[in-house]
Amino acid sequence: MYNFQFKNPTKILFGKGQIANLPKELSKDQKILLLYGGGSIKKNGVYTQVMQALSDYDITEFGGIEANPRYETCLKAIELIKQKKLTFILAVGGGSVIDATKFIAAGAEMSEDPWKIITEGLPVKKALPIGSVLTLSATGSEMNSFAVITKEATQEKLSFGSAKVYPQFSILDPETTFSLPKRQIANGIVDAFSHVMEQYMTYPVNAPLQDRFAEGILLTLIEEGPKTLANPEDYDSRANMMWACTMALNGLIGVGVPQDWATHGIGHELTALFEIDHARTLAVVMPGLLTHKSEQKKEKLLQYASRIWNLNEGNDEERIQNAIKRTVEFFESLEVKTKLADYDVRPEAISEIANRLDKRLGNVGLGEHRDIKKQDITKILEHAL
Amino acid sequence: MYNFQFKNPTKILFGKGQIANLPKELSKDQKILLLYGGGSIKKNGVYTQVMQALSDYDITEFGGIEANPRYETCLKAIELIKQKKLTFILAVGGGSVIDATKFIAAGAEMSEDPWKIITEGLPVKKALPIGSVLTLSATGSEMNSFAVITKEATQEKLSFGSAKVYPQFSILDPETTFSLPKRQIANGIVDAFSHVMEQYMTYPVNAPLQDRFAEGILLTLIEEGPKTLANPEDYDSRANMMWACTMALNGLIGVGVPQDWATHGIGHELTALFEIDHARTLAVVMPGLLTHKSEQKKEKLLQYASRIWNLNEGNDEERIQNAIKRTVEFFESLEVKTKLADYDVRPEAISEIANRLDKRLGNVGLGEHRDIKKQDITKILEHAL
Numbered sequence: 001m002y003n004f005q006f007k008n009p010t011k012i013l014f015g016k017g018q019i020a021n022l023p024k025e026l027s028k029d030q031k032i033l034l035l036y037g038g039g040s041i042k043k044n045g046v047y048t049q050v051m052q053a054l055s056d057y058d059i060t061e062f063g064g065i066e067a068n069p070r071y072e073t074c075l076k077a078i079e080l081i082k083q084k085k086l087t088f089i090l091a092v093g094g095g096s097v098i099d100a101t102k103f104i105a106a107g108a109e110m111s112e113d114p115w116k117i118i119t120e121g122l123p124v125k126k127a128l129p130i131g132s133v134l135t136l137s138a139t140g141s142e143m144n145s146f147a148v149i150t151k152e153a154t155q156e157k158l159s160f161g162s163a164k165v166y167p168q169f170s171i172l173d174p175e176t177t178f179s180l181p182k183r184q185i186a187n188g189i190v191d192a193f194s195h196v197m198e199q200y201m202t203y204p205v206n207a208p209l210q211d212r213f214a215e216g217i218l219l220t221l222i223e224e225g226p227k228t229l230a231n232p233e234d235y236d237s238r239a240n241m242m243w244a245c246t247m248a249l250n251g252l253i254g255v256g257v258p259q260d261w262a263t264h265g266i267g268h269e270l271t272a273l274f275e276i277d278h279a280r281t282l283a284v285v286m287p288g289l290l291t292h293k294s295e296q297k298k299e300k301l302l303q304y305a306s307r308i309w310n311l312n313e314g315n316d317e318e319r320i321q322n323a324i325k326r327t328v329e330f331f332e333s334l335e336v337k338t339k340l341a342d343y344d345v346r347p348e349a350i351s352e353i354a355n356r357l358d359k360r361l362g363n364v365g366l367g368e369h370r371d372i373k374k375q376d377i378t379k380i381l382e383h384a385l
Numbered sequence: 386m387y388n389f390q391f392k393n394p395t396k397i398l399f400g401k402g403q404i405a406n407l408p409k410e411l412s413k414d415q416k417i418l419l420l421y422g423g424g425s426i427k428k429n430g431v432y433t434q435v436m437q438a439l440s441d442y443d444i445t446e447f448g449g450i451e452a453n454p455r456y457e458t459c460l461k462a463i464e465l466i467k468q469k470k471l472t473f474i475l476a477v478g479g480g481s482v483i484d485a486t487k488f489i490a491a492g493a494e495m496s497e498d499p500w501k502i503i504t505e506g507l508p509v510k511k512a513l514p515i516g517s518v519l520t521l522s523a524t525g526s527e528m529n530s531f532a533v534i535t536k537e538a539t540q541e542k543l544s545f546g547s548a549k550v551y552p553q554f555s556i557l558d559p560e561t562t563f564s565l566p567k568r569q570i571a572n573g574i575v576d577a578f579s580h581v582m583e584q585y586m587t588y589p590v591n592a593p594l595q596d597r598f599a600e601g602i603l604l605t606l607i608e609e610g611p612k613t614l615a616n617p618e619d620y621d622s623r624a625n626m627m628w629a630c631t632m633a634l635n636g637l638i639g640v641g642v643p644q645d646w647a648t649h650g651i652g653h654e655l656t657a658l659f660e661i662d663h664a665r666t667l668a669v670v671m672p673g674l675l676t677h678k679s680e681q682k683k684e685k686l687l688q689y690a691s692r693i694w695n696l697n698e699g700n701d702e703e704r705i706q707n708a709i710k711r712t713v714e715f716f717e718s719l720e721v722k723t724k725l726a727d728y729d730v731r732p733e734a735i736s737e738i739a740n741r742l743d744k745r746l747g748n749v750g751l752g753e754h755r756d757i758k759k760q761d762i763t764k765i766l767e768h769a770l
Contacts (some may be wrong), residue, residue: 001628206621212597212602239386
């Protein structure tokens with residue numbers, strides 16, 4: 001196991017009716033910006049629950065955060081905060097709204113262009129305190145310090161992280177997610193599955209507990225995912241899926257082990273260029289990555305084959321191929337397609353993606369060995385033809 | 386899954402050489418009480434590492450915290466803190482030193498007798514900030530808000546918990562534990578094993594992720610425990626055991642599930658009356674508890690039999706009996722004895738223990754159903770004859 005440091009200060013309030021506890025988490029003098037997305041919270045009762053809980057508070061609303069939150073939209077929220085001297089941001093939504101909240105919280109305390117946090121690595125020295133009411137499980141943003149922001153003007157989708165933007169609290173009530181479209185639930189399962197794989201599917205460093213935690217989340221997603229899609233209002237399976245998604249990316253399973261975020265790296269380009277749902281890009285990229293890097297990832301792929309898919313027959317190569325096949329079948333069973341053609345991306349686009357990403361990466365490639373460059377990206381995507 | 390709230394703000398610094406990072410965790414103006422136990426840290430190099438890292442700090446030492454930390458000793462440390470106006474307590478030791486640190490941190494900010502926190506449930510309104518350098522893995526105290534204190538005068542061993550006494554940081558360097566006696570390492574493995582069982586071995590509430598995390602820790606302890614006992618300086622196995630012990634009781638695996646702390650409850654009496662090592666009392670009590678409550682715990686015992694001990698043959702009763710047998714064999718393989726006679730406790734002591742505990746418990750029994758009372762305690766201990 002490698003040396004590591006770990007701290008995650010976010011308080012989780014999990015379960016039915018937890019929105020009513022909002023006032024216990026917020027001091028009375030907070031001037032709150034209520035940030036949300038396309039307005040579904042006004043249809044599914046979440047907005048009403050939040051407003052009832054916060055009836056004694058000074059609240060300003062800002063809606064319209066996009067599915068891949070735009071830098072340009074965040075700037076408007078920052079302006080509003082500065083103008084009205086707001087002191088706390090409450091995100092009510094999914095990962096996109098929470099990601100935007102983190103960027104806005106940091107930007108509200110800066111005089112410079114906050115995009116510099118992302119592109120120039122400007123440190124986040126201060127950020128407004130934030131909290132969240134999660135209404136869509138997927139990204140883990142409710143219990144981590146990361147955010148992904150898209151700049152419309154340049155079609156860039158990029159991430160940043162800072163300990164200053166951990167939510168102080170996050171409320172996870174599975175019932176708030178009952179009315180979500182199946183497509184979004186399926187996306188969440190695939191996104192979380194990918195988060196686990198990116199912290200697990202590398203090479204062994206003798207960290208059996210981290211491996212077992214990762215495998216525990218994968219198995220939970222595989223078992224509970226189809227159940228919650230089939231019965232959206234089955235509280236238990238939705239709750240189990242929700243907790244698994246949070247644990248998939250709150251830092252815990254990644255301590256002391258190598259990580260490979262190539263799937264997200266390549267996937268972000270597909271979203272930036274073609275507006276494909278984030279999770280669907282991961283389902284397109286991951287099988288190709290596992291195939292292309294099967295030699296480097298051999299030991300962990302065999303462990304994955306055995307512990308996740310119970311594949312203990314046949315030679316190593318067969319077991320690995322079958323494990324990748326089972327992964328693809330799992331995604332497809334959730335109606336998440338895994339081929340570029342499924343999203344109308346033509347083969348010629350592959351070189352554009354590879355060129356764009358390679359240019360941005362410079363000398364440091366993707367993957368746990370930092371060796372995934374233009375040619376590899378091309379090959380990985382060709383597996384999705 | 387039950388509703389839950391979870392927050393654990395402790396920062397973990399894990400791995401070789403992390404003691405050198407102490408100054409990054411402490412502001413320069415802290416007046417530090419360095420709390421330790423019997424002085425082994427002055428023999429194994431840990432004291433030297435800590436003092437070198439803190440050469441620029443104002444440090445007062447207080448040694449002599451006992452294996453089951455005494456209330457009476459803690460009072461002396463509280464006096465010293467008040468007299469010298471110390472502002473931070475750094476625990477350097479195992480669970481006992483860290484537990485004492487928590488009690489002292491709370492007591493130093495009170496005008497009343499701090500024993501009232503334990504016996505009268507007086508809330509901890511304020512506590513001095515604390516940190517730890519862990520030198521013995523077992524209790525998980527380095528990443529939780531609980532402490533167990535023994536009052537010499539009344540032979541009482543009792544616990545308290547408060548969010549105010551989470552360590553701000555804990556340094557876990559496996560190398561600092563290489564020189565420990567095998568007996569203490571074995572005790573740590575059994576203590577952590579018991580912590581997991583007490584959050585896992587109850588009844589199912591459809592919380593598969595918590596189950597798998599718990600099982601992941603149990604399997605890690607079973608696999609890595611014997612390795613680290615056989616090769617005390619094998620860094621990886623010691624590191625894996627250390628991380629497993631911390632994760633066993635930092636709150637995570639217990640979220641949203643019923644818990645049964647009867648083993649610890651009964652075990653504490655054995656320590657208070659007969660000075661038996663804490664972990665060894667758990668090894669004495671747990672098999673009897675599992676046997677006596679095998680009907681109530683049937684479903685989880687069968688899951689445990691299958692997933693932990695790979696016992697899938699035979700009828701339910703046989704599988705449960707075998708799982709308990711394997712548990713006992715595991716403890717014994719670590720040279721942790723499981724019978725009262727092994728510790729020179731005579732059969733007549735059982736009724737004394739049952740009476741004492743029953744009297745303290747009043748109307749509320751032990752266990753996940755709060756139904757373990759005098760007669761049950763007697764039966765559980767009779768299994769250890």
